[in-house]
Amino acid sequence: MPLSIHAPALERASHRNRQACGTIAPRRGYADPVFCPRCHRDYPSHYAFCPVDGEATTEHPNLDQVRASPTRITDALLNKRYKVRGFIGKGGMARVYLAEDEQTGRAVAVKVLERPWANDENGRRRFLREALAVSRIGHPNIVNIFEAGLREEDQAPYLVMEFLFGEPVGRYLARNGTIPTEIALPALQQAASALAAAHKKGVIHRDVKPDNLFLIGEPGDPYELKVLDFGLSKLQTSDLTAVGSVLGTPAYMAPEQALAETADERSDVYGLGMVMYRAFTGVAPFGGDDITVLAHQVHSPLMRPREIDETIDPRVEQVILTATRKDPKHRYPAMDIFFDDLGKLTAQGARLWAFDVKQDRYEPTTKVGGLVADSLSRMLGS
Numbered sequence: 001m002p003l004s005i006h007a008p009a010l011e012r013a014s015h016r017n018r019q020a021c022g023t024i025a026p027r028r029g030y031a032d033p034v035f036c037p038r039c040h041r042d043y044p045s046h047y048a049f050c051p052v053d054g055e056a057t058t059e060h061p062n063l064d065q066v067r068a069s070p071t072r073i074t075d076a077l078l079n080k081r082y083k084v085r086g087f088i089g090k091g092g093m094a095r096v097y098l099a100e101d102e103q104t105g106r107a108v109a110v111k112v113l114e115r116p117w118a119n120d121e122n123g124r125r126r127f128l129r130e131a132l133a134v135s136r137i138g139h140p141n142i143v144n145i146f147e148a149g150l151r152e153e154d155q156a157p158y159l160v161m162e163f164l165f166g167e168p169v170g171r172y173l174a175r176n177g178t179i180p181t182e183i184a185l186p187a188l189q190q191a192a193s194a195l196a197a198a199h200k201k202g203v204i205h206r207d208v209k210p211d212n213l214f215l216i217g218e219p220g221d222p223y224e225l226k227v228l229d230f231g232l233s234k235l236q237t238s239d240l241t242a243v244g245s246v247l248g249t250p251a252y253m254a255p256e257q258a259l260a261e262t263a264d265e266r267s268d269v270y271g272l273g274m275v276m277y278r279a280f281t282g283v284a285p286f287g288g289d290d291i292t293v294l295a296h297q298v299h300s301p302l303m304r305p306r307e308i309d310e311t312i313d314p315r316v317e318q319v320i321l322t323a324t325r326k327d328p329k330h331r332y333p334a335m336d337i338f339f340d341d342l343g344k345l346t347a348q349g350a351r352l353w354a355f356d357v358k359q360d361r362y363e364p365t366t367k368v369g370g371l372v373a374d375s376l377s378r379m380l381g382s
Helices: 121-137 169-176 181-200 265-281 290-299 314-323 335-344 367-379
Strands: 082-090 094-101 107-113 145-150 157-162 166-168 213-218 221-227
Touching: 082 107, 107 121, 121 145, 121 157, 121 181, 166 169, 169 213, 169 265, 181 213, 181 221, 181 265, 181 335, 265 314, 265 335, 290 367, 314 335
Parallel strands: none
Antiparallel strands: 082 094, 094 107, 107 157, 145 157, 166 213, 213 221
C-alpha cells in the first residue's frame, strides 16, 4: 500500500517554479520586490498577497519581527554594507548574527569564525571552504552564501548568508518527538536532492544531521527545506582533510567516518538515513557518550524501526535500513537513488530499489581503522 499524503506542507504553492526533483526554485534579484511580513519571502512587485500564507505584502521587510539577542557589536557595519542587528546563535566554531543589508533592506545572517580557529590557518581554510563548496553546487535547497571575506578590524573570516525563517529539524524533533509523514518525506526528498547535487559537483557534506537541515516557514508548518553548514565538507579536489581525521557528529556518523577512513557520497546517504530513522521512530538508534556511540556505529545493528513503532510503514522501514547499512556496498550507491525511493514511497505500486541483506558488517579498509575497530569492539565487550 502506498503512503497517503494529503496536501503536504512542503508541496504547497503550486504557482511557484519547481525543479524536476520537487524543490522550489530560488527567487532572487527581483527589481523593487515586495515582502511577506509573516514568512519574510520576497516576490515580484505585483504580488499584493503572499501566496503561501495569504498575508498582505509590504514594500520593506520588517526586521523588528526577527528574534535576535542584544550584542556588543550591534550597529557595527561589515564591509560598509551589512549592519548588525543582533545575535542569533553560536555553533562549534562560529557566532551567527542577524544583520540588515543596507543596499536592499533584507535580513541576512553573518557567520563569523571565532578564536582560536580564526587564528588557525586550517580552521580559516575550512571555514571559507563552505563558501567555495556552496558556490560550486548552486541548488535551491542549499542555503545561499552571498559573500565571504575578512573582517576589517581583526581579519576574522566571515560569511554573509541568506537569513532563514523557521527552525532546524533538530528543534522540531526536540519539541514533537517525530515528524509526520506528510512533512517528513518531502523534506527528506529535498535534502536528498540537495546532497545529490553536491555529490555531482564533487562535494561530500560529512555532517548530515537534524541541526543541519532547516525547515523554512512557521514552526510546525514548513514549506521548504535547506541544507546548512558545509564547513566539514570534503571537496574531491582538496587535500585539506586527510585520512585519520574523525569529523562529523557521532549519532549520525557512518562507520567509515567513525574509523577516520575515506568518506564518500554513501557516507552522506548513511547520515540522511539516520535522520530518517530519528524522524520516524522518535529516538536515536544508539545512546551513550560519543565514544560509545561511535563503537555502536561500527559494530552494533540498528533496532528495526517497526520494533519501536509498529505503525511505521514497512516500505519506510526498508528504505531506512538500506540507507543505514554498515557496509557501504549494501547502502544506496548514490544519493539520487535514495531520492528516487523516497518518492516511490507515495506512489501506487512503485517498486523500491531498497533490498534486504542477510549479513551486514563494516570491514575496515586501513590498518589503523582495523586497530580502532578492535578497540571499540573490546569496549562494547564483543
